[in-house]
Amino acid sequence: MLLDNSRSMQTTLTYFPGFKWRPYLKMAKVADTENPLYLKLGGILKEVIVAYETYGHISENGDNVILLHHALTGDSHPAAHNQHDEKGWWEPLVGSGCPLDTDKYFIICANVLGGCQGTTGPASPNLENGLAYGMDFPEITLLDMVQVQKRLLDLLGIKHVKLIIGGSMGGMQSLEWAVTYPDFMDGVMAIAAPGYSSSQSIAYNKVARQAITLDPGWQGGNYYGGNGPEKGLAIARSVGMITYQSELSMEGKFGRKRRNGCFEIENYLDHQGNSLARRFDANSYLYLLRVLDYYNLSDSCKSYEDALAQITGKVMVVGVSSDILYPPYQQEELVEAMRDCGVDAEYALLESPHGHDGFLIDFHLLRPLINEFIKKLTIGKVTKN
């Protein structure tokens, strides 16, 4: 059910005070008591609202849809809708004349399940008692996120998409889509995303989660109405920020420079940590990190190979040369495994000094890769028909 997108209505959907209402935000209810969402790990959600934004217009035969996924702390707002609107996280890539060309394509970007920017998550009211779920929110996985998005597309009457694309957690969602609904897309482009999470990435996530739950402000997750675990979340974010950059890019930016008695890198991490603590719900962070830990493409199939063999569309996997969180060898391995399974997969390396965050910085390098891949999808399409 498509919902009214008035501001008053939306703010009743979350107890998270950092929820940012946006004028172009759209809302849809994709699960209710009649049609609950059954989750991979056994939980049930009797109400799921999805917050999403769309750009451009759908063509008459519906062949111009692109599904774009955000990363861990992103949202449904990759780009401004007009010159007065706030800039988005992929601004240079989404718009008129951009690779994700809003003159040509109908682009959909939804906040993920478990998120805190409009889509149902731990800060949403639990129908059982009207209070925020907190840690009563059921455990979720990337497969559940994909289910929610599929329901949204069904609701919008979309039967097929041209491209599914995203970076980091958004890349993982794109790959899960390709395994789960292989016939639903022409192609998938996953940037800085492996086929499963490594133990090192799980280790970083564990440390981040522990910092949040150690904060007395966390109160077992029942902090809504109060300040919440701001310090713990800031530490968690700092862990993330270290892994999103390369050692060399950090050294180049900060080195041993000092200000106000601290090293500049410390001031930077404080700033980043405190910024996130204002705009992101700590419980969402806990749940989404666990989603990353659980991520393994083989989860929906008998084996990793069996999962990859499901894929029928074209795949482009992009690694970032200096990525320390999901090092490029992981993406290379994924592409090799896909090819062994007969998938039409290609690998590209983004030669970037910026580490994992390269996919949010090196737009000039991403632009030709996306353009080229979309071109291939279009040519492939014409040839086949």
Added chain:
Amino acid sequence: MLLDNSRSMQTTLTYFPGFKWRPYLKMAKVADTENPLYLKLGGILKEVIVAYETYGHISENGDNVILLHHALTGDSHPAAHNQHDEKGWWEPLVGSGCPLDTDKYFIICANVLGGCQGTTGPASPNLENGLAYGMDFPEITLLDMVQVQKRLLDLLGIKHVKLIIGGSMGGMQSLEWAVTYPDFMDGVMAIAAPGYSSSQSIAYNKVARQAITLDPGWQGGNYYGGNGPEKGLAIARSVGMITYQSELSMEGKFGRKRRNGCFEIENYLDHQGNSLARRFDANSYLYLLRVLDYYNLSDSCKSYEDALAQITGKVMVVGVSSDILYPPYQQEELVEAMRDCGVDAEYALLESPHGHDGFLIDFHLLRPLINEFIKKLTIGKVTKN
């Protein structure tokens, strides 16, 4: 002043319950009210006790002394003194017939200033009030650690050492020695230690410190007599353990294996964290991480080049190929900079998959390197005389 090493006497020197009394531990007072220790950053210590251990016997002309330094959470116990004694952190390298041959050399290893295994640190009684210093302990640097060790050697009547050696923080101390007292040694061997701390390493340390001080058990550092910030210290240790290993070694050991509802890597980090929380004082951890942040060989001189140009002895710097904390390029740069300053420095790469901790694991690779370097020092000595 050399002190009585009875157990009862030693346990009055620290409020840290995890202090491990050892039968071969020796104690010396190297600063008192008559001869206080003036610290690099302005503080003064009116009493400094050093806990140390020695192996082998000093030769008649005193030309067989080796000074060995431990790393961050190490202690004065690199090896067992006999078959009944507890094994040490460099067991296979220190002993009869080992590279640090106790039949040939007189080996000294002291617990660092600011530590918690016998040497004066935040858990030591503050002479002003008899209570543990806690956060009233003054800020220290590696230069202060070197001063303390120099005073210990003076007290022992040692005028010159053959070799100064250590890994990680122990390597940094070795290098600081070479810059500060260049004529005092024939050679220096620093393993997995750069010439200064990078912003990334400072970032990791910041996160670790924040986890400790976020723990309500920390109580501003005044936790002696209680449990202290055990959870915070465990998180801090987990951050460390991630950086001490390589992504590949972690993946090989843990992968996505699970046990008791957790990933094995999580169980491992919990175990390591809890172990350290029992054996290490959280305030010491805070102070020593800051020592690492402050580390820059140029601190005692006008410039980095000026500092390196002080060095007169032979230098061997060893990088570990898979080290993500102090990547080998940092050691290569250090050696190049030394050579540019006319220092007789050589670089060796430990081809190890074990990351930073390689210097505590790959003894078979370290053994020939140490043997060869000591041989060079001995030959050089003979030639010169």
